[in-house]
Amino acid sequence: MKVPLFDMTRQYEKLRKEILKNLDAVFASGRVILGDNVKMLEENVQKYLITKHAIGVASGSDALLIAVKALNFEKGDYIITTPYTFFATASSITRNGLKPLFVDITEKDYDIDLGKVEDILQNHPEKEKIKGFIPVHLFGKSMDLKRLKQIKEKYGIKIIEDNAQSIGAREQIDGKEVYAGTVGDVGTISFFPTKNLGGYGDGGMIITDNDDLAARMRKLRVHGAAKKYHHDEVGFNSRLDEVQAAILKIKLKELEKYIEKRIKKAENYAELFKKHNLEDKIKYPEAKTDKSHVYHQYVVELKKGNRDRLKDFLKEKGIGTSIYYPVGLHSQECFKELGYSEDDFPVTQHATKTTLALPIFPELKKKEQEYVVENIKKYFEEEEK
Template sequence: MNIPLIDLQAQYNSLAEKLDKAALGVLSSANYIMGKTVIDFEKDFANFIGVKHAISVGNGTDALVISLKAMGIGEGDEVITTPFTFFATAETISAVGATPVFVDVDKETFNIDVTKIEEKITSKTKAIMPVHIFGQSADMDEINEIAKKHNLYVIEDACQAVGGKYKGRKIGTLGDVACFSFFPTKNLGCAGDGGIIVTDNDEIATIIRALRTHGSGENGQKAYNLLNNIEEEVKTAEGANDTVYNPLKYYNYLIGYNSRLDAIQAAILSVKLKEIDSWNSKRREIVELYNKALQNSDLVTPIAKDCNEHVYHMYILQSENREEVLAKLKEAGIATGVYYPVPLHLQKVYKNLGYKEGDMPVSEYLSHRTFAIPVYPELTKEQVDYIIQNLK
């Protein structure tokens, strides 16, 4: 039996007719950039999360960059985050000219250790960027309390956690802004790149909308006026078509980006959004089977805190003999993944920050022990049983 780590073909097959219809609908409409399909998805996603604004962008990395930029974070600033995450979390901080300041993680949840945040705050600190790693919320009450005390922004990197909850509240409603990725392997994935930023802050939302399209047009003018305390009538272009011709796009007010969610991707995501709660529930059912079967084994199973509703973007096990376990699973046709083999503070690109081995002991410990096994909702009972049998 061969079981992939994530089976995108199986997911497509389960929704093929609806996905094809949605994609072909956009193709036949010839409205490929922004437009009704994108606007409708943004509204649906905002309602799903429970926020006022959802602004779609080209990918999750752009979501983080644009959020940081919209908050005025840049050269000389510092942003506190975790080293046990995908590179984009820290990369985006560097991309706007700021410096990532790493705080080690909790050994049980893999999320940023809130007891170690405050000691890293300086006069240059402008924000805290917790990552809801693998689909479980960070300790947001404590993070928000620290942020409020020191007048800092909170940016949720929720790229792995769509649909998750913290103390009954949806991930994405717990900071000033939150960023999601729709990379195909995510719990809610499109057929390419995609991302979205959510917020309840009207001013930040206006600036984000301007930044995603070259700082131009109606949103560019609104953002410019807002940032410069100008009150004037904002130009509008009724019936403009962003795919063919919008006269206002040639009036620029901010230095922005070209980062938009394609209409085809929005159509695909609209179909999948209706399934995400049931998909996440299925992931949790599979996790229960894994946890029960492995409770007396040498493998360390992941811990979900009682206050969290984990969505298990990845199911992460720990082993003192990781390479041996991975080799045995590969031999059995079961795909695995190692997340993350090198913590960010030890990546060569950040050598200039002066971190050394031993500075983040928990992250380093986990980097040598953790690995992922399949947990996607399309797994059959036969496949789950086979995985368990081989693990045991």
């Protein structure tokens, strides 16, 4: 049996007719940049996430870049973030002439450690230069939104929530449904094909409740021009295109169903790990059904054995896996001048060596999940021989 880490084609089979119909309409209209599809998708995302503004851009990376620029930090300001994330989180800081201040993650779920963040906000020798914070809702799980809100208010720092991976993750706060990405000053989303709401190419979105910020970011996506050919400032060429929006519009309608299916897969994995007595060997995500976790990635951690050997073993059995992330951002060659050493963040360091993402997507079959877990069991049996 072959079990891919992710398979777009199974989804396409189901949506093919509708996708081709929408694409045909885009091509026939001759309007392929910033037309009705982008506008409609922006409105629909706005409604879905209960936010005031949504701005389609070319990628999740650009969403971060534009958001950081729009917040008017000053050259040399520090922005707190996690070293255990995709590269774009931190490059949005350095590309804007700012300094990432990395803070280690928690062992529990690999989120940036908010206790340590507060400690740094109170005790860092240059704490007055810490102006921003980019938390990441990692692997589909919403961070503690209530606490993020409190940190923003208590310390007066700007928060950009990197929600590239977790669209639709939510929490109840004071009896209200609050979505990841909507408690900071700005939230950013990625529509990269593998994401829970993935396009057929690059795409991204920025969300905010702040009218002035929204107007500024709309301008920044078209070279800083509020009026065509009149540039108030130097911006970017970063627009979500009509082709992507026409497809994403269809998939947004399906997103809740996809999330529910992903939750079922997470529950099933948890049951299988228990059934095969793997709990002393594998740490796996809590199976939550309240949609605070939308299981974008299903990342397990080896308590015993060797992660790389398990990866190779599963590959031989036809099972796709991936490592998110093999290198902490503080150890990246391009960030050498920030002066971090590899062991500055022991929890991150440990996670880079012990975690492995297993196949998860809405169309993954029960028997495929069984095959994955049975082979993890076999790996440990062979290790113990």
